[in-house]
Amino acid sequence: MGSVSGLDAAQGRQPLFSFGLISDVQYADIPDGRSFLGVPRYYRHSIIVLQRAVKEWNAHQKLKFVINFGDIVDGYCPKDQSFSMVKKVADEFDNFKGPVYHMIGNHCLYNLPRSKLLPLLKIHSLDGRAYYDFSPVPEYRFVLLDGYDISAIGWPQDHARTLVALKILEEKNPNKDKNSPIGLMGPESRFLMFNGAVGREQMKWLDGVLQEATKLNQKVVVCCHLPLDPGASSMQALLWNYDEVMDLIHRYNCVKVCLAGHDHKGGYSVDSHGIHHRVLEAALECPPGTDAFGYIDVYEDRVSLIGTDRMQCTDMYFGPQSNV
Numbered sequence: 001m002g003s004v005s006g007l008d009a010a011q012g013r014q015p016l017f018s019f020g021l022i023s024d025v026q027y028a029d030i031p032d033g034r035s036f037l038g039v040p041r042y043y044r045h046s047i048i049v050l051q052r053a054v055k056e057w058n059a060h061q062k063l064k065f066v067i068n069f070g071d072i073v074d075g076y077c078p079k080d081q082s083f084s085m086v087k088k089v090a091d092e093f094d095n096f097k098g099p100v101y102h103m104i105g106n107h108c109l110y111n112l113p114r115s116k117l118l119p120l121l122k123i124h125s126l127d128g129r130a131y132y133d134f135s136p137v138p139e140y141r142f143v144l145l146d147g148y149d150i151s152a153i154g155w156p157q158d159h160a161r162t163l164v165a166l167k168i169l170e171e172k173n174p175n176k177d178k179n180s181p182i183g184l185m186g187p188e189s190r191f192l193m194f195n196g197a198v199g200r201e202q203m204k205w206l207d208g209v210l211q212e213a214t215k216l217n218q219k220v221v222v223c224c225h226l227p228l229d230p231g232a233s234s235m236q237a238l239l240w241n242y243d244e245v246m247d248l249i250h251r252y253n254c255v256k257v258c259l260a261g262h263d264h265k266g267g268y269s270v271d272s273h274g275i276h277h278r279v280l281e282a283a284l285e286c287p288p289g290t291d292a293f294g295y296i297d298v299y300e301d302r303v304s305l306i307g308t309d310r311m312q313c314t315d316m317y318f319g320p321q322s323n324v
């Protein structure tokens, strides 16, 4: 991984701060396999990608923190190993010499209930909520959303949030296998069981965070395991209520970038309000010897993703405010 770009160095511009990122490690101690659509998945190699990432992040020396975009252990992990494997991967993250902020993904929830998962990921919550925010410097705020707040996975079967999710799936997806998008067109094909939604309480919380960030003149980076823009992602990977979340975000001018995982091939778009959406390439899909991780340099007027190997580099310049 490089550091400040040649142009920035020549002009003496240094980032305000930098942070590391990785998505969809989906480790399991099982032989290599394939996704439903036949894309190879390298279950044992993915933790080696994470180990190389941590080594590089530590060598960089100036990364303030790391964000994990979710799905640290794969759903095919034998269930009697779930706890030890999530712990093993979380421990690898802890080798980073700084704070690590985790998000949960569908594969985390196939392995462990929230009550066991969240403490391992140091997500402190009394009632299983996995959304939070932090401000690493006064100029910026990071919001980590819980895309499985309303979900048919991860909550007890009789939990109100499970029941709401099952009702949505019943209404929106006529297939017996609720992970099958057969017959669903365009963005409607996001109504799959391996996705979820941001619930009402979380929406209210997000509104409050964006209000406060606006008052403090902070720029906001929104992170979610599930992508929030159809331009950056396959339709089948989108958050169920990505449109509602984006409508809320578009009422403010503070959000500049949305980052996500889940759609393993990665993607990038700029939406109608000039917000950058970057979906990160998965560590799981790196053939042995290859990598997908990176870090972001954060400036006043842009963020610059410096990706390693299969993670594409992306410069995201903040345009003029577009909804005033």
Ligand SMILES: Nc1ccn([C@@H]2O[C@H](COP(=O)(O)O)[C@@H](O)[C@H]2O)c(=O)n1
Pocket (backbone or CB within 6 Å): 034, 035, 036, 037, 177, 179, 180, 181, 194
């Ligand atoms: N086009 C698709 C994609 C997926 N499914 C179902 O989802 C499950 C998980 O898919 P992965 O790609 O993560 O393996 C899969 O087992 C299928 O049930 C589908 O039906 N059609």
Ligand SMILES: O=P(O)(O)OC[C@H](O)CO
Pocket (backbone or CB within 6 Å): 071, 106, 107, 194, 234, 236, 237, 262, 263, 264
């Ligand atoms: O979370 P996975 O591994 O089931 O994959 C989800 C797909 O990438 C969504 O298109």
